[in-house]
Structures are given as C-alpha cells and as structure tokens.
Amino acid sequence: MTEIAAIFRNEKGKILFAPSQLILLLRHLGKALALPFAGIVIFLMLWQGVANNITTSLGQFPGPVQVWDSSKSLVAEHQREREREAAFYQRQEDRNAEKLAKDPLADVKIRPYTGKATFFDQILTSLYTVSFGFLVASIIAIPLGIACGLSEKVYQSVNPIIQTFKPVSPLAWLPLVTILVSALYVSDDPMFEKSFLTSAFTVTLCCLWPTVINTTVGVTSIDRDLINVSRVLQLPSLVHVRSIVIPSAIPMIFTGLRLSLATGWMVLIAAEMLAQNPGLGKFIWDEFQNGSSDSLGRIMVAVLAIGLIGFSLDRLMLAIQGRISWDKQAILR
Amino acid sequence: MKNSYLEISHVGIEFPTDDKPFRALQAVDISIAKGEFISLIGHSGCGKSTVLNIVAGLYEATEGGVILEGKEVDKPGPDRAVVFQNHALLPWLTVYQNVELAVKRVFKKTKSKAEMHDWIEHNLSLVHMDHALHKLPGEISGGMKQRVGIARCLAMQPKVLLMDEPFGALDALTRAHLQDSLMEIQSQLGNTVIMITHDVDEAVLLSDRIVMMTNGPSATVGEILEVKLARPRDRLALAEDPEFIHYRQQVLRFLYEKQKNPAAAQEVKAEVNQSTDAQQAMSQDDDSAAKHEAA
Numbered sequence: 001m002t003e004i005a006a007i008f009r010n011e012k013g014k015i016l017f018a019p020s021q022l023i024l025l026l027r028h029l030g031k032a033l034a035l036p037f038a039g040i041v042i043f044l045m046l047w048q049g050v051a052n053n054i055t056t057s058l059g060q061f062p063g064p065v066q067v068w069d070s071s072k073s074l075v076a077e078h079q080r081e082r083e084r085e086a087a088f089y090q091r092q093e094d095r096n097a098e099k100l101a102k103d104p105l106a107d108v109k110i111r112p113y114t115g116k117a118t119f120f121d122q123i124l125t126s127l128y129t130v131s132f133g134f135l136v137a138s139i140i141a142i143p144l145g146i147a148c149g150l151s152e153k154v155y156q157s158v159n160p161i162i163q164t165f166k167p168v169s170p171l172a173w174l175p176l177v178t179i180l181v182s183a184l185y186v187s188d189d190p191m192f193e194k195s196f197l198t199s200a201f202t203v204t205l206c207c208l209w210p211t212v213i214n215t216t217v218g219v220t221s222i223d224r225d226l227i228n229v230s231r232v233l234q235l236p237s238l239v240h241v242r243s244i245v246i247p248s249a250i251p252m253i254f255t256g257l258r259l260s261l262a263t264g265w266m267v268l269i270a271a272e273m274l275a276q277n278p279g280l281g282k283f284i285w286d287e288f289q290n291g292s293s294d295s296l297g298r299i300m301v302a303v304l305a306i307g308l309i310g311f312s313l314d315r316l317m318l319a320i321q322g323r324i325s326w327d328k329q330a331i332l333r
Numbered sequence: 334m335k336n337s338y339l340e341i342s343h344v345g346i347e348f349p350t351d352d353k354p355f356r357a358l359q360a361v362d363i364s365i366a367k368g369e370f371i372s373l374i375g376h377s378g379c380g381k382s383t384v385l386n387i388v389a390g391l392y393e394a395t396e397g398g399v400i401l402e403g404k405e406v407d408k409p410g411p412d413r414a415v416v417f418q419n420h421a422l423l424p425w426l427t428v429y430q431n432v433e434l435a436v437k438r439v440f441k442k443t444k445s446k447a448e449m450h451d452w453i454e455h456n457l458s459l460v461h462m463d464h465a466l467h468k469l470p471g472e473i474s475g476g477m478k479q480r481v482g483i484a485r486c487l488a489m490q491p492k493v494l495l496m497d498e499p500f501g502a503l504d505a506l507t508r509a510h511l512q513d514s515l516m517e518i519q520s521q522l523g524n525t526v527i528m529i530t531h532d533v534d535e536a537v538l539l540s541d542r543i544v545m546m547t548n549g550p551s552a553t554v555g556e557i558l559e560v561k562l563a564r565p566r567d568r569l570a571l572a573e574d575p576e577f578i579h580y581r582q583q584v585l586r587f588l589y590e591k592q593k594n595p596a597a598a599q600e601v602k603a604e605v606n607q608s609t610d611a612q613q614a615m616s617q618d619d620d621s622a623a624k625h626e627a628a
Contacts, residue, residue, distance in 0.1 A: 225421035228391055231409040233438045233489075243434065247425040326425030327471070 062297035067304070070297030078118040085113045117278055119298075123305060126279035129196060130268045130313075133203025134261055140204075141211035141260070142253060146245060148212065149219020166209040170267040173205050174198070174274050195277035202271040203264045210259035218252025219245055247326055254321040258314055265310045280306055338367035338525060339493055343397035344387055346380075357383050359551040361397070363544055365493075368523040372536040374584060375546030375555075376592060381529045384546075385495050388527060389415050401492060411439050414486035416496040420478040422470040422485075429453060429466040432485045439489045456488040457481070459518055476507035480514070487518065496528040500535065508532075509568065512539060520565060533588070537580045538566060545587045556587055 044064045051063035062070065092110065099106040117125070148155040181197045222245060230240050246253075272281025284302050287295040318332050341363040347354040357380045365371055373381045386392040388399050390409035399406040401413070414435075422431045432453045440449055457463050460480040470478050479499060486494055499515075500508040512535060519526065519539075530536050536543045540560050547555040560580055562571065571577040 223421070225417045225419060226423060228389075228409070228415065228417070229421050229423070231391060232389065232413070232415050233411055233435055234409065235438065243426075244423065247423070326469075 056296065058291055058296055059293045062294075062300050066294075066297045067300045070294055071301045073294070074119040074298065074301060078120045081115050081118045085115055088113045088115075119283060119302070119305075122278060122280050122283040123309065125277075126268060126272065126281070127309070129199050129272070129277065129279055130203055130261075130264050132196075133200035133268070134207055134264045136200070137204040137207045137260060137264070138211060138257060141208045141256070142215055145212045145215025145253070145256070146219050146241060146249070148216040149249070150241075150245065155216065162209060162212055165205075166213075168205075170202050170206045170270055171274070173202050174271055177201050177205070178275065193277070195275045198275040199268060199271040199277040199279070199281075202275070203268050206267040207260035207264035210263060211253070211256035214252045214256025214259065215249060218249030218256075221252075222248040250321070250325050251327075251330065254317065254325070258317045261313055261317055262310060265306075265313060269306060337364040338369075338402060339365040339388070339527075340400040341365075341384070341388065341397075342400060344384070344394045344399065345396045346383060346387065346392060347395045356551045357549060358387075358394075359553045361553055363554060363557075365525060365527070367525055370519060370526045370539055370541045371528070372540040372543045373527065373529045373546060374531070374533065374536050374543055374588070375552070376548055376588065377531075379546045379549045380552040381546055382497055385415070385497050385527060385529055388493065389413050389495050391415075411435070411489045412492045414489045414491035414494055416479075416482050416486050416494065416499045418498045418501050420470070420475075420482040422478055422481055424470050427467045427469055428457065428462060428473070428481050431470070431481060432456060432488050435485045436488050452488060456484045459487060459521075460484045460514060474507075476503050476511060479503060479511060483511075483515070483518075487522070487524075492525065494524045494526045496526065498529050498531065501531060508535070513568070515539065516564075516566065533581055533584045536584060537562075537577060538568060538571065543580075543584060545584065545592075548592050555592060558583055558587075 048063035048065065051061045051066075054061035060066075096108045096110070099108060144158070148158055178198045181194050181201065185192075185194060185197060226244055226248065230244050235243070268279070269281040269284070271277070272279040273285045274281075276282060276285075280302055284299050287298050287302070322328075322332055341361055344358060344361040345356070346358045347356050349355075361384060363371070363384075373384060375381050383392060387394050388406065390406050390413065393407075406413070422428075423434070426434065433449070436444075436449050436453050440452065444452060454463060454466070457466060460483050462477060462480050462484060465473055465477065470481070473481075479502075483496075483499065500511050503511065516539060518524075528539065537560055543558040543560060545555045545558065546552050558580065562574075562576060562580070
C-alpha cells in the first residue's frame with residue numbers, strides 16, 4: 001500500500017491524492033474495467049473449455065494457455081533471429097576489417113542478411129502493404145467523392161460503377177491484378193516486389209468504395225446557408241472546396257476512411273495468402289501448410305494479432321481525426 | 334419612387350413540383366431609394382424570403398427582374414450581402430477569419446494587407462465584437478454570432494444589405510440590443526437595407542417603409558406603409574408614442590384583418606406578444622419547411 005501511495009506523491013513528497021480520493025479513483029477505475037475484464041475472463045474460460053474437447057489431426061485445439069506459450073516462442077524466435085543477424089553483420093565487418101588491414105585496396109563486399117522472416121517482420125510487412133494500398137485508395141477516393149458530392153451529373157454517371165464494383169470480393173480481383181501487375185510492371189530494377197504490388201492494389205480496389213460513398217454523402221449534406229455564403233462571396237471553386245466543402249465533410253470523410261482501412265486490413269490477409277506476399281496472411285498459410293503440432297497455436301496468435309492491430313489502426317484513425325477536425329468538442333467513437 | 338436605386342420590377346416565380354408548378358410570387362413591385370431601410374413583413378410562407386433570395390441572386394425569377402443601379406441582377410454577388418437567419422458563420426474559422434474570408438474576396442485588389450486587417454477590426458468593433466476576434470463561433474453566444482454575421486456583411490460594403498430575419502433566432506433582450514446596434518450603424522453608414530421580419534415592433538422601429546405582403550400562393554405586395562418617425566429613434570420613448578402605436582396598429586390590422594390566415598395568424602400573434610423561444614422556434618421551423626418545400 002505504501003508503494004501505491006508513493007505514486008500519488010509529487011517530487012516534494014506532497015500527497016496529490018488524499019486516501020479517500022484514492023479509494024474513489026480505484027472504485028471508478030474498477031467500475032470502468034470490471035465488465036470488460038469479466039467479459040474477457042468468461043471468454044477465455046469458454047475457449048479453454050471448448051478447446052480441451054476438440055482433437056484435430058494436428059493434435060488438440062489450442063486453448064489460451066497454449067496460445068500464450070506459442071506467442072512466447074514467437075517472441076523468442078524473433079530475438080534469436082535478431083541475434084543471428086547481428087552476429088552475421090559482426091562477422092562480416094570483422095572479416096572486411098581484416099581484409100582492409102592486409103590490403104587497403106581490397107575489394108570489400110557487404111552482403112545483406114537473408115534470414116527467415118519472423119512473425120514480427122511479417123507484421124511490419126503487412127502494415128507496410130496495407131498502408132500503401134490504403135494511401136493509394138484514399139488519394140483516388142477523396143477527390144472522387146468530393147466531385148460526386150458537388151456535381152449531381154458526376155454522381156449520376158459514377159454511381160452505377162461504384163455500386164457494381166463495391167460488392168466484389170478481393171478474391172475475385174486477385175487473379176486479374178496478379179496478371180495485370182505481371183504484364184504492366186516490367187522493370188529491370190524493380191522498386192517493389194510484384195507480390196507486394198498485387199496485394200497492395202487488391203487492397204486499394206476493395207477499400208476505395210467506403211471512402212468514395214461517405215465523402216459523397218458528407219459533401220452533399222453541407223449546410224445550405226454555407227453554400228449560399230460561398231455563392232454570395234463568389235468564391236472560386238478551389239477556395240470553395242478548400243474553405244467550405246472539405247471542413248464540412250471531414251467527419252464523413254473520416255468515417256469512410258475508417259471503414260476503408262478496416263476493409264483493407266481484412267482484405268490484405270486474404271490477398272497475402274494467395275499472392276504469397278510476405279506478411280501475416282503468408283505466415284498463416286505457411287503454418288497451415290507446415291502442419292506441425294504447434295501450428296494451430298501459432299495461427300491463433302496471428303489471429304489475435306490481426307484483431308488487435310485492426311483495432312489499433314482504427315484508434316489511430318480516430319486520433320488523426322481528432323487532430324485534424326476543427327470540432328474539438330465532437331465525441332468521436 | 335423617383336430616384337430608384339434598387340428596382341424590384343414585376344417579379345414572379347414558380348417552383349416546379351411533381352404535378353403542377355407552384356407559383357410563389359406574382360407581380361411583386363418595390364422600388365427602393367439609396368439609403369432606405371425597408372422591412373418585408375407577412376405571414377409565414379408568404380414568400381418574403383423568396384423575394385430576398387431573388388434580390389440576392391440566389392433564386393432566379395420566372396418573370397420580371399431586379400435592377401440595381403441600372404444593372405440587372407442575374408447571379409449572387411458581394412454587392413448584395415446577405416445576413417442569414419442562423420448567422421451562417423463557418424464554424425471552423427474564428428470570428429476574425431470569417432470576416433477576413435469576405436474582405437479578401439472584395440478588397441483583395443484595392444486594399445493592402447494592413448488595410449484589410451484594420452478594416453476587419455473596424456467592422457468587428459462596429460458590432461462590438463472586437464473583444465472576441467480569435468474565438469470560434471462555437472465559443473460565443475447566438476447574439477454574438479449574429480453580430481459577426483452582420484459585421485461580415487458590412488465589411489463587404491455592399492450596395493444593398495439583405496437581412497433574412499436576422500434577429501429571429503434570438504431572445505427578446507438580445508434582439509433589442511442588436512436592433513439598437515443596427516440603428517446606430519445605419520445612421521453612420523446609411524446602407525440600403527431590406528430586412529425580413531415577423532416582428533411588428535421591429536419593423537416599425539427600424540424601417541423607413543414597411544412592405545406588407547399578402548398570403549401565398551401567388552403572394553404579392555399588399556400595402557406599403559411609410560414610417561415617418563424622426564431619427565434617431567428611441568425604443569423606450571416610442572413605446573408610448575401615439576404615432577408609433579398608430580403605425581403598429583396599421584401593420585397589425587393588415588396582418589389580422591386583411592390577410593387573416595387562421596393557420597399562421599396564431600404564430601404572428603405569439604410573436605407580436607414577445608414570443609417565447611419555443612413558439613419562435615416552431616414558427617421558424619414552419620417557415621424553413623415552407624422554403625424547403627418551395628425549393
């Protein structure tokens with residue numbers, strides 16, 4: 001208890017919280033955390049209970065305990081791989097230094113380390129791929145949405161296309177995108193892997209639509225008075241868009257972007273599995289093909305990681321919206 | 334009128350609806366001298382706002398037209414600034430920036446940066462808002478927002494200032510303050526003003542002439558009342574003034590006897606008796622609903 005009390009003292013040792021306040025604070029925290037905590041505990045118990053009763057060809061279905069062990073082993077593998085990498089570069093450097101010492105004009109080679117990609121490397125690759133695809137989609141979707149919102153004619157002509165492509169599954173796009181990338185992206189010194197582009201563009205195709213649709217709605221629902229102000233002032237189109245349309249539509253644009261990012265993240269995993277682009281999707285696929293006794297546990301870790309990352313991406317978008325939006329009082333959820 | 338500055342000439346407008354076009358206005362003729370303060374008064378849905386929007390250029394008249402200083406009005410422009418009922422400030426810009434947006438459009442070529450800055454501050458001090466230059470509209474009261482809306486229009490130095498129920502959304506005390514401010518500014522600047530109002534006292538207090546409109550559809554000018562009260566006008570002194578009461582009676586008689594509208598009469602009565610906010614809000618809803626339908 002003394003340790004806890006110490007936390008609430010400032011540098012001069014003055015107590016910031018009276019004990020009664022501390023109790024209130026704890027009670028408040030308890031109330032806020034109790035139900036989510038209870039939900040998680042019940043879920044874990046159910047999971048463990050069910051898992052114990054399922055036996056698969058790869059052994060028993062992993063419960064929370066096995067999954068926890070798997071995640072620890074994934075962390076350990078990652079650390080081992082990093083140590084190996086560090087050792088590799090150390091050896092290379094020593095060797096080169098030795099060579100140079102003997103002959104200052106010696107031809108020194110520096111080779112990159114090509115070890116196995118760990119779980120955490122795969123996560124980074126996935127995040128990179130989804131960001132790329134999402135960014136491309138946003139660059140197309142926001143202006144298109146603004147155009148649709150501003151002009152009924154543009155909307156009328158673009159809407160059928162949006163409505164047709166919106167429900168198309170990423171799995172349907174993937175073969176086409178793969179072939180197109182192979183055909184069109186021909187370069188001797190490619191900046192990107194083909195499999196990376198295939199996954200990223202599949203993500204783009206699937207996460208265009210929510211942003212387009214929501215931006216359109218946001219732009220069409222601008223307050224009539226504000227549009228009239230703009231007309232009375234005879235604002236040029238660009239100033240009109242910049243100073244009236246975009247600020248008005250920001251909340252809807254962000255709603256679209258969040259839906260898009262969530263879709264993109266879901267699509268990415270499927271795309272990576274099929275395109276064999278390194279990433280979480282490939283990690284799961286490889287584990288599935290591996291079929292070792294701890295494969296299921298490792299897949300389960302990936303599943304949880306995908307969920308938590310998706311959740312954090314959404315929170316990140318909310319935080320960005322909070323920074324950009326003019327309305328600091330708005331409750332974002 | 335001999336020296337007509339703004340001529341609203343035989344204006345009529347029809348709005349397309351699903352079955353047959355809705356005729357909102359019919360043969361509206363008003364001719365306004367420079368520096369004159371005109372009020373438009375009438376029951377809800379009689380097309381007062383439509384007249385104002387046609388003068389602003391926001392609507393296009395089906396027949397007839399508006400001539401300002403010898404030129405026909407065909408589109409909206411900063412020479413006909415509009416004070417909207419609900420201030421219509423951009424909520425993401427500060428008070429200063431809202432006025433700046435307008436000033437930059439109008440004076441970009443003729444004023445230097447420093448001059449524009451002074452001009453913005455000058456206009457905001459005219460409406461007594463110089464203490465809150467860098468506040469966002471969300472942080473100031475309704476009356477203050479309307480003051481800024483007025484400052485934005487004044488800063489454009491319009492030929493005509495159009496006010497669409499500028500004080501309708503405000504409580505009685507704030508409204509009285511703003512009316513006084515408006516009279517003070519008007520006496521300094523001598524703007525030509527068309528103001529829509531529901532409030533009979535407001536119309537008599539502020540106007541040189543009151544244009545009373547008949548009920549829609551096919552609304553038109555019913556009567557025009559010239560208010561010959563001396564300026565500056567003082568609301569307390571006038572409250573007991575027989576001349577003021579006489580003008581007030583004439584407007585009321587027009588609204589209740591000649592243009593008796595059972596549905597709308599109740600609303601106007603409520604407003605005449607310094608309505609409560611709830612009734613006020615209700616009648617505004619009706620009015621904007623009517624506009625919406627018309628549009």
